[in-house]
Amino acid sequence: MDTQVLEMPNLAVFDELESEVRSYCRNFTTVFHKAKNAKLWDTCNNEYIDFFAGAGALNYGHNNERIRAKLVDYLLQDGITHSLDMATGAKEAFLERFQEVILKPRGWNHKVMFPGPTGTNAVESAMKIARKVTGRTTIMCFTNAFHGMTLGSLAVTGNSFKREGAGVELSQSVFMPYDGYFGEDVDTAAYIEKLLGDPGSGVPLPAAIILESLQGEGGLNEASKGWLQRIERLCKSRGILLILDDIQMGCGRTGSFFSFDHAGIEPDIICLSKSIGGYGLPMAITLLKPEIDAWKPGEHNGTFRGNNLGFVAAAEALSYWKDASFEMDILQRARLIRDALEGMLAKHPQFNGELRGRGMIQGIAFADPAMAEELCSHAFQLGLVMETSGPRSEVVKLMPPLTIELEVLKQGLQMMERSMELLAHNHSTK
Template sequence: MIDRTDQLPEAARESEVRSYSREWPVQFAHARGARVQDVQGRSYLDFFAGAGTLNYGHNPPALKEALLSYVAGDGITHSLDLFTAARTELLTALQQHVLTPRGLDYRVMFPGPTGTNSVEAALKLARKVTGRSSVVAFTGAFHGMSLGSLSVTGSESKRAGAGVPLAGVHRMPYDGFAGGTVNGPALLDAMLRSGNSGLDRPAAVIVETVQGEGGVNVASPEWLAELSDVCRRHDMLLIVDDVQMGCGRTGPFFSFETAGIVPDIVCLSKALSGYGLPMSLTLFRSELDVWEPGEHNGTFRGHNLAFVTAAAALRSYWRDNALENWTAHRAGHVEERLREVALRHEGLGARVRGRGLVWGLEFRDPELARRVGRAAFTRGLLVETSGARDEVLKLLPPLTVSDAELDEGLEIVAESVTAAAKDRAPQEARTS
């Protein structure tokens, strides 16, 4: 696609670092549910959902009503870590609808507005609790763009932007890496048992149950359970980064629930506010709360507008199992449709993987995945690519997407793959 964003007035002032606006060179103006509209009035079906931030769609009515009422009543907006009514309301809703039903005894920390803030706090806490400095992370991981989070991220291109050495991390193979020839938890266990491996006992292991940015790589429940056992056996803390996969993206509120494990520390952000407002939490077992007052802080750790919508989201969507069950039901439908597409295009090396309502369609040729994404945009569907080479078309529809919208989006994906494959064939013929 030709980058036409230089024709937009804001492009003259913005840094070249912008990325999504290059793939979707239009000005968006309005949004509701699973659809967004540009200034020209064209509607797009959104299977990007703010990179997993808008799990409940754009402007969900119950959350919008709560937010407008709070603002109209001159509610506190900024509060650092002062007690506010909005803060108490959120903590109450979190305890009632999430922690208590799952039997989780977690302390709640407000580390700042974004996912990387939560990860930084988790890493810092793990090192403080254990007195050890190194951390185990996995191939294909993405944990954020600040230095600590980058150190445990796998992407070569993203790590290169740090400009300084990223030390203190041992890398292990994720589930399925190198064709699944190496079992990461078993390897870690063997190295820690060896006494001759050169691997000092780490403070923690950080993992995503599904690697979204890494290419929708899915860890099996058995693999995650084995990893949890290894952490417990060697007195290492288990950190689950649920920034993108939490808040119902894979079905349950926490993505690790299907594995039957209880992490020591959990990182949440993205869909947590339910409304696209910046917010993150770091949850951890009560006995790990060794912080001194003010030892870790941030100016925007008290974003009350996000507290209001987050509490409304928990009350609206997590008072029962309806959303979780509905997501699980739709997961089977999405998988079936995508496998049909992959089967029709076996020659492209298309492969399907995912869980809940996060799915990836991988292609042997990364350029083909990008072509499919561009073809989808011209047909009115927003969908991004992921993976080390952008070889995976990643689908993240809102959890509240209607059946008709879901089928519409999947049909556009199918049409876009066919169109991209046809466009590719003549080009290959010309270069052969």
């Protein structure tokens, strides 16, 4: 049972000229040059199905025609592309659309802040304003969390490998066990409440608690609805701000626009990036309750807060959320993924795999971490792009565009099933 051998482009230029820090190209060893919705092609015209979606930045697919038409029209009209934080028609249209489609239906009145072009910009701004408003410095965070690669965001990120890259001591954070960290029988929200209520615990009252409702890079660990609600109540009772990092899980990745919609909570601060830009364009926003919006003009700024192409694309992407039809399409695809993964686990019990995730970010956690990397390698040879996650890269993570055609999704799932068979065959003969 051999994997398909594809003719591959030469990567010499990247090996010779690009920094050693490059990572994804070491696993996806080709040179991509064309893409459409959930498919990629390399310079040797090999075709791939994309179950990666730019790490969640391409929820609406590669070169989405509806969004592209708006961008092309805007460019042909000599629309402003870069504007710092000046007022532009493109920004105005996005703000109005976001208010109409996302905030108003939820009864929210959060202010929209443009902190810079990346997710870590949103996280940094969220922690800065929380400290400014509360006068406290500590940020409470969670095991296996991932919030970005700048120093402040790294301080609340759990992964030891990423933290070691900082080169300095990371401080002003305190880690707590995420929901389920000790198993189903331990309520870690109660654990946190006990520590905060005990003057002898050594745990200071934090300015904020930052969390992901479903940890993507941390291994597809999902917080329960009840746990999220208890954390919110804890924050309110003690004057702690709740920061919800929805950078990878937002914009429909789990089904609804926000990954925490099902819990009925209203975080004080919400961080969005990745697919908020609609077309894979750099864009991030930090949502703040009005009473928290205590910035002085220019107190947090940056050159690339005014990416007007991002505003144009983001406004059009929000049109997918004007009614419930898109969410229903996502849930249909999520069921296909769930059924397929359950079938693979039933067929290959020897791997002791665990199904994880929700919506259109699901995967399998392997008891032997090496199996996940090997499975993704087999998949790539067959023409399927997937990545791993988790502290030991033990989870195979499926994250296709939300707009993936049903037949392409089924084809990709068949490729993954074939990869599981190759994995099983290779290890049955050892």
